[in-house]
Amino acid sequence: MNADPESILGLLRGALPGVHISLRKNPGPSAQHSLLIEASGLVEASRFLRDHQEFDLLSNVTGIDWPDPTKADKVAPTEDEGAIAPEVGFLEVVYHLFSTTRRVGPLVLRCRTKDRREDVRIPSLVSVYRSAEFQEREIYDLFGVTFTGHPDLRRILMWDEYVDHPMRKDYVAPDDYEYEPTPHDAVLEKAKVHYPAPS
């Protein structure tokens, strides 16, 4: 049973008057609408949802890279007049909350960074939901979102010395593959650059 984000939006606005929250409609058949929450109010909002709305399970946390901000609004358009469409690309973190007691969900929360390069901070939810710990590390690793307040923000899947964020849309794969005579593909072309004269 999907959560009812509209009524929760009202509750959240009542509980957290200073935080800008808007409803994002999902145009697809699944009709899982989401709430876009301002980064500064994310922790309070989730704590409110956990303590007062019985959303006790944060199941999924994931990042999305939107280099083209108009695309983000196509997938999750808003009906809220006050919501400002961003001008630059940004990173988004999506949270899927469930209630095991009321058995509703998912309640989808979204939170956006200011842009994709300079200000990529989002408050960490580990203090509210421990399940975010590894998943936020994964987003930090693969998308480059910095979670402020995370107790142990390190790379998790890639190695510590790695510099790029592979899940970003503008990620360029390295070309130092082990040489293998694949007859097709760009792989061979890339490999040729690195290994000029394979024997």
Added chain:
Amino acid sequence: MICRAPTLEGSDEDQLLRVSLGPQHPSTHGVFRMNVVLDGETVVRLKPVFGYLHRNHEKIAEGTSYLASMPYTDRLDYICPLSNNWAYALAVERLAGVEVPERAEYMRVILAELTRLINHTAFLGFILGDMGAWGSALMYAFREREKILDLFEDLTGARMMANFMRFGGCRNDLPTGWAERVSVIVNDYGPFLDEMEKFLVGNEILLSRSQDVGQLPKEQLLNGGITGPMLRAAGVNYDLRKADPYGIYERFEFRIPLGEKGDCYDRIMIRFLEMRESLKILRQALAQLPEGDYIHPKAKLRNFKAPVGEVYSRIEGPKGELGFYLISDGATNPYRYRVRPPSFVNLTLLEDMCLGLDLADVIIILGSIDIVLGEVDR
């Protein structure tokens, strides 16, 4: 020269032993590493390290068609590929609003429950191996698993890498006589479980090794995102087949076994009991299996496109909540493809469970979480 202590830390007050368990270790279930700090044999700190098997499955999936990700899902949790198939197919069906015919739904339930049997059976063998039993339980488990894998081979063409579900049904129909062969196995499974229970459950060594080991309060487990048998062993009634029904699970009569303490012993027992419930579901599904299409006649195979939108869809995988989060921008490939792997999230509380226990307990706790590295690292 002889007095040089090989491993103790420099100062007297900090005589802790730092051991790196893994990535090549007999019981880390693959290339998994735990940085353990020991005081004697007591665990003081434990940090899991993984990613050795990371292949960026999500990135690959975002670059190919929806269908082409299906065989990759087999390779997530390679012990139970058909559940992964179903989870992914279900997510795409919800994303695109695709109907699934009756027969296909039944087939899916049968396959998913067989997969649960496989997984839990193998789990029993693995955890006994972790406890130091010399492979006997593992071999018995694999002997029975083998029979189900033979069925999978007949149906899907592969023992493990099934690639069987399609958006709107299944890839092919059941071969003649297949359902009867399943019922034979279902009937034989009860005695096998009895034998395994006799072999394991009363064993004093197993009891003393696993009882009161690795338990946490259920609130903490829930907060840590633990799902599946781990959570139910602690007594939380949360099985997605009942709590968030998908497919046709509402039609079957079965119960959710719940433990009390949530220690390793309960985790073993819950899996035993779950297998018996799975057998019940299988009997009902086999009896009710209707004739008809195995795939929706209008289901599209080539050039499949989903309408703009997003979906988070989950199933009760054998290891826990297996979720797929998909965003479509209307193209032939998903804009964002995310797997919510149960093994990965269940590892979150590993350190909390192990602190203050023995090194030997760590191995059992890790075994009782039941991870598969293909899924953890993706």
Added chain:
Amino acid sequence: MMLAAIQTDESLWSLEWLPRLPQRLVEMLLHKLGASEWFVDFGGLLAAAVTVVAVFLGAFALLSLIERKTLARVQNRIGPNRAGWFGILQPVADGIKMLTKEDIVPARAEKLLHLLAPILIGLPAILALGVIPYGREWTPVSLDLGLLFFFSIGALTEVSVFMAGWASGSKFPMLGAMRAISQMVSYELPLLLSALGVVMVTGSLSLPEIVARQEGYHLGFLPAWNLLTPWGLVGGLVFFIAALAESNRSPFDLPEGESEIVAGHMTEYSGFKYALFFMGEYLGLFAISGLGITLFLGGWQAPLPGLEFVPSWIWFFGKLALVIFLFLWIRATFPRLRIDQLMRFAWLCLIPMALLTLPAAAIWHFTGRGFLSWVVTVPLLMIPWGILTVIFNKRLAPATRTYRFADS
């Protein structure tokens, strides 16, 4: 000369002379050559020792195959069957493999100790094997203090295990060595205590004497083995369990607990040194089972009257095979204990029970070993056993779990 060598008190066909043949041959040869008395004795002893070592090395090779075959069968597999008929050449193949493997010494290892440990590990077992009576006429070295010798030599094994763990300069071996030392020292105690009862009843520390005193049959068919007395049964069980621990066999294989600490003290060994550890382990297994047979199972005595025509050493080796099969069966079945449970088991269960066998054996001895002895000793042992069971059930026994079923 041949005939002279096999000349015994018994008939030619009893085959009792067979294992002593090399010794006699060497003695006669040296005598013929005119060697002095002590040199003849020395040569004979050497030949006897070589015989024992050869027999048990052969048995080790065979056991390494049989163990794998047995484990395989318990696990519904076939086991090694490629090298030779039924895999009979597998030990040879293994030996060649082990010999040709690279010998790796870790950079941080204490080189000398690292080398010495595998060499020393087999030594105590070989020495201990020398004093065990294998047959009516076959005790390689008959010592008056044979039992004492056995235990004092056997304690050396711990030293080489710890040596291996320490000298490897690595963490898993270190952990394994720590486990080994605590385990073996604790289990030496029940092992010794359970053997004391036999000594008290026999009144001798000589192993051939102990066997000789177990001759005969009760009621015409029950062999007069120590195991078939109340104190002997308890002592034998304690001895068996302690022997499992002492030889690092499952479920007490903590020092090498492969699922936890990889291979314990043997982690940093490879090739032939690793094989030597295996050999030491198996020889120790033979020695301790041999001692157990001597103490409790009547040594080389036949199990039933009328079977004495079979050479006595065949009975000994038959019993040995049986005991070792038991070891293998247990290994194929049980999970491993944790170190604290292991220690608790030794100190709270095995040692009290072993201590109890002492008064029981004394009473047994002084009440004439008849009906009265049974009446007195059985309750003496059963009551503490009952108390232990009550304690187990009250304090240690796992709680019964109940599981609920949710319908929705």
Added chain:
Amino acid sequence: MNQDKMETPAAPARWTWPGLGLLQGLAVSGKNFVQSFYKKERMTTVQYPEERAPISPNFRNFPFLCYDGDDPKAGLRCTACTICEKECPPQCIYIVLDRDENGKSLKRPKVFDIDISVCMNCGICAEVCPFDSIYMDGEYELSTDDRFGGLMLGLDRLSKSADYHMKLRPEQATEVMERRKAEEEKKAAAAAAKAAKAKADQEAKEKAAAEAGASGEKGDEA
């Protein structure tokens, strides 16, 4: 919630003889030991090079290309449409269309390579092929000491006759054969009837091809 409670099925009661569970375990493993000598269903392993476990007719390994008749080149069903190349998840198929000297398409592949060191046996190529051309093989003893060349299958090693397909998967092959025969007859009849109107004939052919594509999509059941 159902309050129906259950005790652990084989768990010991509160009062127990210590060691009873261990003896139970020994009984089970002992039973397995003894029965492994005479009970067939206990022993599931086979001695591989001498005996082989039977292969299911559905078993799939690596793909092969099907050709009709005796000539692997002329009879090849593949038209180098590159659908499989596009759909292949790990991108292990490489196709070059054969053209005559004027650059006109010959509707057959000049190069058709499958890198089976990359292929993951998923069978999607066989599923999406509209020309009944690519199927999954059952051969699994493909080990080679030539890491690159030996695992790169070209047209010569990929082409296998329709008879081979018939032997491998009789059910599927029969169905495909019958469908193809019916289509051919239809085509031949159409050609005979409208021999005069070449243009219309061409259109009919295209239509038939389209139909073949549609039926190939949903009729491919293996």
